[in-house]
Amino acid sequence: TRDGLCNTDDIERSKTEGKELTKEEKQRLRKEKKQQKKNKEKNDEKTSHEGEKKKNKKKKEEQPAGSASQPPAQPSPKAVPAPAPPPPAAAAVPVPASEAPAPADKPAKSKADLKAERRARQEAERASKGKKGDVGQPAPTGKLKAPPSELQPVVKRLPEHVQVDNPEVVKKLAKKLERQQIPLRSDYGYKVSLFSHLHQYSRKAPLTQQLGIPSTVIHPAIVRLGLQYSQGIVAGSNARSVALLHAFQQVIRDYTTPPNEELSRDLVNKLKPYISFLNQCRPLSASMGNAIKYIKKEISNIPSQCKEEEAKIKLLNCIERYINEKIVLAAKAIAKYSIEKISDGDVILVYGCSSLVNHILCEAFEKKRKFRVIVVDSRPRLEGREALRRLVQKGISCTYVLISAVSYILPEVSKVFLGAHALLANGYVMSRVGTSQIALVAKAFNVPVLVCCETYKFCERVQTDSFVSNELDDPDDLIVTRKGKTQLEHWQKVPSLGLLNLVYDVTPPDFVDLVITDLGMIPCTSVPVVLRVKNVDQ
Amino acid sequence: MRRRHNHPDVVPNHFHRQHTHTQTPSCPVSPLISSRFYTTTMPAPDKEIDLTERIEAFLSDLKRGGSGTGPLRGSAEMARETTALLRRIAAQARWSNAGDLMEIIRTEGRRMTAAQPSETTVGNMIRRVLKIIREEYARSRGSSEETDQQESLHKLLTSGGLSEENFRQHFAALKANVIEAINELLTELEGTTDNIKMQALEHIHSNEVIMTIGRSRTVEAFLKDAARKRKFHVIVAECAPFCQGHKMATSLSEAGIETTVITDAAIFAVMSRVNKVIIGTQTVLANGGLRAVNGTHTLALAAKHHSTPLIVCAPMFKLSPQFPNEEDTFHKFVSPHEVLPFTEGEILSKVNVHCPVFDYVPPELITLFISNIGGHAPSYIYRLMSELYHPEDHEL
Numbered sequence: 029t030r031d032g033l034c035n036t037d038d039i040e041r042s043k044t045e046g047k048e049l050t051k052e053e054k055q056r057l058r059k060e061k062k063q064q065k066k067n068k069e070k071n072d073e074k075t076s077h078e079g080e081k082k083k084n085k086k087k088k089e090e091q092p093a094g095s096a097s098q099p100p101a102q103p104s105p106k107a108v109p110a111p112a113p114p115p116p117a118a119a120a121v122p123v124p125a126s127e128a129p130a131p132a133d134k135p136a137k138s139k140a141d142l143k144a145e146r147r148a149r150q151e152a153e154r155a156s157k158g159k160k161g162d163v164g165q166p167a168p169t170g171k172l173k174a175p176p177s178e179l180q181p182v183v184k185r186l187p188e189h190v191q192v193d194n195p196e197v198v199k200k201l202a203k204k205l206e207r208q209q210i211p212l213r214s215d216y217g218y219k220v221s222l223f224s225h226l227h228q229y230s231r232k233a234p235l236t237q238q239l240g241i242p243s244t245v246i247h248p249a250i251v252r253l254g255l256q257y258s259q260g261i262v263a264g265s266n267a268r269s270v271a272l273l274h275a276f277q278q279v280i281r282d283y284t285t286p287p288n289e290e291l292s293r294d295l296v297n298k299l300k301p302y303i304s305f306l307n308q309c310r311p312l313s314a315s316m317g318n319a320i321k322y323i324k325k326e327i328s329n330i331p332s333q334c335k336e337e338e339a340k341i342k343l344l345n346c347i348e349r350y351i352n353e354k355i356v357l358a359a360k361a362i363a364k365y366s367i368e369k370i371s372d373g374d375v376i377l378v379y380g381c382s383s384l385v386n387h388i389l390c391e392a393f394e395k396k397r398k399f400r401v402i403v404v405d406s407r408p409r410l411e412g413r414e415a416l417r418r419l420v421q422k423g424i425s426c427t428y429v430l431i432s433a434v435s436y437i438l439p440e441v442s443k444v445f446l447g448a449h450a451l452l453a454n455g456y457v458m459s460r461v462g463t464s465q466i467a468l469v470a471k472a473f474n475v476p477v478l479v480c481c482e483t484y485k486f487c488e489r490v491q492t493d494s495f496v497s498n499e500l501d502d503p504d505d506l507i508v509t510r511k512g513k514t515q516l517e518h519w520q521k522v523p524s525l526g527l528l529n530l531v532y533d534v535t536p537p538d539f540v541d542l543v544i545t546d547l548g549m550i551p552c553t554s555v556p557v558v559l560r561v562k563n564v565d566q
Numbered sequence: 567m568r569r570r571h572n573h574p575d576v577v578p579n580h581f582h583r584q585h586t587h588t589q590t591p592s593c594p595v596s597p598l599i600s601s602r603f604y605t606t607t608m609p610a611p612d613k614e615i616d617l618t619e620r621i622e623a624f625l626s627d628l629k630r631g632g633s634g635t636g637p638l639r640g641s642a643e644m645a646r647e648t649t650a651l652l653r654r655i656a657a658q659a660r661w662s663n664a665g666d667l668m669e670i671i672r673t674e675g676r677r678m679t680a681a682q683p684s685e686t687t688v689g690n691m692i693r694r695v696l697k698i699i700r701e702e703y704a705r706s707r708g709s710s711e712e713t714d715q716q717e718s719l720h721k722l723l724t725s726g727g728l729s730e731e732n733f734r735q736h737f738a739a740l741k742a743n744v745i746e747a748i749n750e751l752l753t754e755l756e757g758t759t760d761n762i763k764m765q766a767l768e769h770i771h772s773n774e775v776i777m778t779i780g781r782s783r784t785v786e787a788f789l790k791d792a793a794r795k796r797k798f799h800v801i802v803a804e805c806a807p808f809c810q811g812h813k814m815a816t817s818l819s820e821a822g823i824e825t826t827v828i829t830d831a832a833i834f835a836v837m838s839r840v841n842k843v844i845i846g847t848q849t850v851l852a853n854g855g856l857r858a859v860n861g862t863h864t865l866a867l868a869a870k871h872h873s874t875p876l877i878v879c880a881p882m883f884k885l886s887p888q889f890p891n892e893e894d895t896f897h898k899f900v901s902p903h904e905v906l907p908f909t910e911g912e913i914l915s916k917v918n919v920h921c922p923v924f925d926y927v928p929p930e931l932i933t934l935f936i937s938n939i940g941g942h943a944p945s946y947i948y949r950l951m952s953e954l955y956h957p958e959d960h961e962l
Binding site for chain 2: 220222406407408413416417420425426427428429430431432433434435436437460461462464465468469472493494495506508510515516519522523524525526527528529530533534
């Protein structure tokens with residue numbers, strides 16, 4: 029019966045994937061049916077368990093299609109519709125957890141029972157695989173989606189911020205925030221239908237207005253940070269991460285362990301509402317997600333016999349070291365590699381304001397390389413002006429254009445340097461909106477495109493277009509007054525008019541020629557290799 | 567002709583011109599004005615003063631700004647104004663044979679195109695009228711235009727071109743014919759937008775997502791006409807720094823079309839969901855390429871990358887016999903204040919700022935041209951050009 033069980037499991041899995049059953053599988057299926065008729069009573073409980081498992085699988089497969097987002101194409105995607113308690117910070121960067129969390133919708137059996145059954149099934153399958161050999165194996169991809177114990181089980185939860193159109197998820201989030209005593213931020217304005225699964229907030233209504241003063245739940249450093257994020261005062265991947273880490277340092281300094289509590293567990297719980305709050309102010313970036321993961325790991329690794337003062341000093345040093353290694357020293361390493369790529373007489377094009385690219389150019393200028401820079405900028409953020417100021421201060425000769433003039437200026441350009449917000453596991457570069465456009469036009473003119481990115485921004489997520497996971501900024505930013513007339517002033521009143529202010533977009537890897545990281549110069553497609561190496565190290 | 571009877575002792579025009587070279591000041595003056603110096607005691611005809619005044623007024627309008635910024639808004643109006651002015655010249659100027667008229671028109675035309683080089687519609691209309699004059703002349707002479715035009719290899723080798731034709735024969739009915747033909751041209755011009763509009767339903771199906779950039783009156787009419795029967799979604803790229811896309815979006819949404827405004831930077835990001843790209847243009851070049859508002863080349867590249875068809879709605883008067891190779895004359899720049907305003911202060915003096923107005927789009931990126939005479943592929947444009955303009959007129 030154990031044998032029969034695992035076979036039906038594999039076949040069911042292949043069936044739900046819509047794969048053609050091989051002849052052997054069909055034969056086995058017929059045998060199974062006969063066996064089932066015979067042992068109906070004995071297998072009753074077990075098959076009902078199978079049925080439940082199949083139902084859940086079907087629900088899970090429907091859910092991603094329903095929320096109009098592309099199901100992540102990683103080994104075993106299991107998007108559970110009702111997210112379990114773990115904080116949204118981890119949700120923003122789904123972690124390949126080594127334990128398989130029990131799905132919440134299984135009231136019939138307790139967690140322990142299910143785990144035991146699953147373990148038994150997995151062992152049976154392993155045994156049967158040894159017996160069968162090559163004959164009658166199910167389709168190879170069916171094998172890949174085999175029980176999670178074969179590969180590291182990657183149980184993914186779809187992050188809340190891309191499920192805004194699912195009322196259940198929104199309700200769950202509201203309940204969680206209420207528990208943590210954090211106000212819920214409401215969406216603003218008409219959302220374009222293609223993006224109804226994302227939040228759209230207004231800058232004029234920051235979350236801090238809804239907080240009481242003084243806020244007892246949230247540390248004031250975090251409140252200030254949240255306000256800086258939502259108003260755009262602190263912007264840019266590195267800046268946000270560093271500000272976050274400094275704020276956490278402040279939190280740790282002011283923290284005292286309550287009696288009968290362990291620092292390693294309590295501090296993590298204390299950080300959860302802060303992370304929710306920051307997420308509400310502005311969705312967390314990939315770099316921030318990685319930093320938070322690191323801090324949580326460090327905190328939970330504090331041995332219980334460690335005294336509080338020691339532990340705090342240790343944590344503060346950890347954070348200091350993280351910032352130093354991953355950001356400051358990484359920038360130096362990347363600058364060293366990039367300077368080899370800048371030759372005299374170069375005309376370099378940069379887009380927007382990337383702290384890393386600015387650093388590289390300033391370093392190259394100090395090393396007496398002769399080049400000039402073209403800064404490309406775009407509405408409504410106009411971040412390029414900041415980059416322009418920094419470069420001009422150094423004495424670098426610059427030209428400034430808007431992104432619509434990029435086909436005019438590109439014949440003069442010899443290289444394009446771009447910054448990145450995150451590098452996704454399938455080689456796509458997630459960066460400020462407009463980056464993919466610059467890469468596209470550069471490719472059409474045969475100009476090399478180099479992306480500079482530190483390794484701490486590498487992300488396990490995969491994405492192929494800019495719709496499924498993005499950030500919508502305040503739509504009122506697009507309104508502009510020219511010659512005394514504001515065309516879009518009353519856009520809210522017109523029912524069929526929508527404004528779209530995207531923040532990020534993804535660049536396909538074939539537009540990017542080289543990625544310069546602190547580990548060296550790699551092609552875009554080597555990102556998952558780096559991630560794997562990093563995971564093994566950790 | 568009426569004028570002849572008014573001034574019995576007026577000598578034909580071309581004799582006057584020989585005198586003017588010695589006596590008139592060095593600045594280029596219209597031959598019409600110079601002829602005034604040699605009339606007899608009769609005062610200069612009002613019609614001529616009127617005509618020259620109109621021409622000067624038109625030139626100053628052109629100089630003040632091209633379409634969209636000056637009082638002459640839109641290429642269609644510019645074309646109509648030019649044609650009306652040319653008709654007036656044909657009616658009121660003094661000429662005795664086709665050659666004279668063509669010379670007058672050519673000279674005036676050179677001044678007009680010099681006043682605003684980026685406004686190619688003016689030059690196009692002048693060339694159309696010159697072709698009309700040639701046709702009418704040939705018809706009056708009795709020879710069919712096609713055999714004269716056909717540059718067969720044999721003819722090229724034996725005759726050495728059309729140099730014998732000097733258009734000096736006088737035909738009484740030529741003036742009336744020319745004016746009638748120009749009137750036809752004017753009617754055609756008035757109907758261009760309607761002709762393009764009527765083809766809208768052939769190209770737009772329901773539930774489509776259409777992308778456009780900036781503001782084009784032709785595309786606006788096109789989409790509004792299709793919206794009467796079909797429901798679709800339009801995404802408008804705002805086209806900084808002038809942000810004309812905003813006006814387009816408000817106008818379309820008032821007609822009930824679902825519109826979304828995006829920034830120029832989001833063009834590639836959004837392109838994967840777009841079914842068609844429909845744009846207008848300032849000029850259609852002789853090789854089938856476009857001179858369109860800046861940002862169009864990026865849009866065309868993004869459409870090519872996603873294999874989205876790029877449709878250009880351009881009436882025939884925008885077709886120009888220029889090629890894009892002349893670097894000096896292709897681009898037009900406006901004040902960099904639009905891009906980096908003076909409020910930026912200290913860095914302004916150390917930075918070069920560019921604000922080009924036009925973009926070149928090569929013909930490989932274009933799928934279809936929709937004009938008032940139907941739809942064409944970009945490879946067919948050269949043929950249309952040979953029908954509309956005579957090769958000798960390509961250089962005014």
